[in-house]
Amino acid sequence: MMGEIVLLVFACLGMAIVLSFFSKSIKKSDQSFTMNYFKLTYRKKLKRTLIVLVVLAAALIAAPFLLNIDLEENLILWCLLVIPFSFQALYNYYMWKKKEQ
Numbered sequence: 583m584m585g586e587i588v589l590l591v592f593a594c595l596g597m598a599i600v601l602s603f604f605s606k607s608i609k610k611s612d613q614s615f616t617m618n619y620f621k622l623t624y625r626k627k628l629k630r631t632l633i634v635l636v637v638l639a640a641a642l643i644a645a646p647f648l649l650n651i652d653l654e655e656n657l658i659l660w661c662l663l664v665i666p667f668s669f670q671a672l673y674n675y676y677m678w679k680k681k682e683q
Contacts, residue, residue, distance in 0.1 A: 591662050624678035631671045638663055 619627065642663065646656050 624674050628674040
């Protein structure tokens with residue numbers, strides 16, 4: 583089960599890297615709502631990442647009770663999901679401040 587989760591996480595990260603590479607030349611939107619993450623400015627990306635972090639943390643807190651997973655599995659999920667999203671939030675903040683200047 584954990585192998586499948588790890589594979590899924592790495593597949594999602596790989597897809598995000600590929601999509602970000604191909605969307606560098608797309609005009610960025612800051613005023614309107616868009617479903618495409620890669621059309622957002624760094625400020626909007628930061629907001630969306632912080633919202634996802636809160637929802638993800640709530641889901642991971644509820645996971646041991648709802649899915650009957652062990653503490654070790656829950657810790658691995660935290661490491662695989664929360665840590666990369668935290669780095670993404672920090673990167674988006676850094677790039678937002680850099681582009682703002």
